[in-house]
Each structure stands twice: as structure tokens, then as C-alpha cells.
Amino acid sequence: MMGKMSGRVAPRVKEAMVRSGTLMVGYQPLPHKQAVNFFRLVFTAVPPLGRAEVDYMLDEIERLGRDL
Numbered sequence: 001m002m003g004k005m006s007g008r009v010a011p012r013v014k015e016a017m018v019r020s021g022t023l024m025v026g027y028q029p030l031p032h033k034q035a036v037n038f039f040r041l042v043f044t045a046v047p048p049l050g051r052a053e054v055d056y057m058l059d060e061i062e063r064l065g066r067d068l
Contacts, residue, residue, distance in 0.1 A: 007036030009068055016064040023060055 010027035
């Protein structure tokens with residue numbers, strides 16, 4: 001369901017992450033998917049991330065976006 005609100009979710013979740021100090025993520029449009037703003041994650045090669053770290057990121061996005 002893409003609508004006016006969908007473009008505001010990523011910026012609001014990012015702001016909550018920055019304020020809480022948990023993560024720093026970016027977002028950008030994905031025009032081919034009709035997504036105004038979509039999360040953009042950049043991973044480091046050293047140290048390598050494991051599944052637990054990626055799960056934490058996804059859980060944090062879900063937690064902070066739950067009430068939007």
C-alpha cells in the first residue's frame with residue numbers, strides 16, 4: 001500500500017534511531033518499486049556482520065516503525 005504516508009515512514013524511523021542512538025541508516029527513493037523512500041543499509045566488510053547484527057537492524061526498524 002503505497003500512499004502519502006509511505007514516504008514519511010523511513011525519515012521518521014531514521015530520526016527515532018538517531019535520537020535513541022541505536023543505528024544510523026539512510027533512505028532513498030526506489031522509483032521502479034514506486035517507493036518514495038526506502039531504507040538503505042550499508043554493511044562493512046571488516047569486521048564482517050553476522051545474522052544477529054542484521055536481525056537486530058531489521059528488528060529495530062520494525063520496533064521504531066510499529067506505531068507510525
